[in-house]
Amino acid sequence: MLRLRVYTSFCARARVPLPSAAGTRLALQHRPHRTTLIGSPARYYSNTSSSPRTCPSCATPLPTALPVCPKCSYIAPLSESMSYHEMLGTSYEPNPFVVDVPQIKNELRAVQAVVHPDRWVGKPPEKQALAAAMSSRVNEALHKLSNPLRRVEYILAREGYAGEETDKLDDMGLLMDIMEAREGLANAESAEEVAEIRAENDAKIQEILREIEQLAGAKDWEALRTAAIKLKYLQGIESAAAAWPAVVHDH
Numbered sequence: 001m002l003r004l005r006v007y008t009s010f011c012a013r014a015r016v017p018l019p020s021a022a023g024t025r026l027a028l029q030h031r032p033h034r035t036t037l038i039g040s041p042a043r044y045y046s047n048t049s050s051s052p053r054t055c056p057s058c059a060t061p062l063p064t065a066l067p068v069c070p071k072c073s074y075i076a077p078l079s080e081s082m083s084y085h086e087m088l089g090t091s092y093e094p095n096p097f098v099v100d101v102p103q104i105k106n107e108l109r110a111v112q113a114v115v116h117p118d119r120w121v122g123k124p125p126e127k128q129a130l131a132a133a134m135s136s137r138v139n140e141a142l143h144k145l146s147n148p149l150r151r152v153e154y155i156l157a158r159e160g161y162a163g164e165e166t167d168k169l170d171d172m173g174l175l176m177d178i179m180e181a182r183e184g185l186a187n188a189e190s191a192e193e194v195a196e197i198r199a200e201n202d203a204k205i206q207e208i209l210r211e212i213e214q215l216a217g218a219k220d221w222e223a224l225r226t227a228a229i230k231l232k233y234l235q236g237i238e239s240a241a242a243a244w245p246a247v248v249h250d251h
Contacts, residue, residue, distance in 0.1 A: 063113075063114060064110055066078065070114045095213065116135055149235050
């Protein structure tokens with residue numbers, strides 16, 4: 001009854017005719033149970049540069065992928081074409097969505113050890129400015145790559161398929177699930193009810209993450225953009241559930 005009421009409400013707001021009673025029952029029939037993914041295969045790709053980078057000033061091997069030498073204090077601006085993946089020592093190919101988050105967090109610490117502004121105190125102002133800008137960019141790289149939604153949005157933007165704030169979910173079945181979950185959270189009276197909604201939503205998140213990984217590997221950017229919109233809506237439910245019993249707002 002809840003799904004029927006949500007579906008009827010959606011149709012009224014969207015100004016579309018309601019299907020027949022038989023058609024409605026068929027559209028909203030119980031879906032097969034989905035199993036939550038426990039972990040994912042460890043398919044990580046490391047930086048495979050064939051030769052170590054060396055400092056153009058003193059020829060010392062550079063400790064990171066950045067043009068910074070702690071030995072002679074050489075520092076140069078980052079190339080605009082340099083990916084966040086490369087900044088954090090991981091490869092963009094063959095699949096930019098597959099990232100070892102603990103590895104890039106460790107790499108960030110190594111990078112900040114050579115570019116953090118505190119290390120450049122007393123150096124010429126232009127070098128201090130470069131170090132500060134570089135430190136900010138690598139922090140942004142970790143922020144983007146460590147979260148699946150931000151990561152896929154970054155990949156799409158880099159490939160010329162950036163999403164818009166006005167992007168809407170066009171999967172009617174998933175939209176009904178989203179609306180039902182939001183109403184369930186709004187009406188939930190116990191943490192157990194919220195946990196159940198959260199578990200069902202997490203199963204959908206894991207399913208779409210598998211799809212996103214496959215699409216990113218296949219370089220199917222149009223389909224990946226559609227999948228990213230689905231993930232954004234599902235993440236909205238997760239955020240609302242995590243904030244319960246705060247008021248749940250529509251996406």
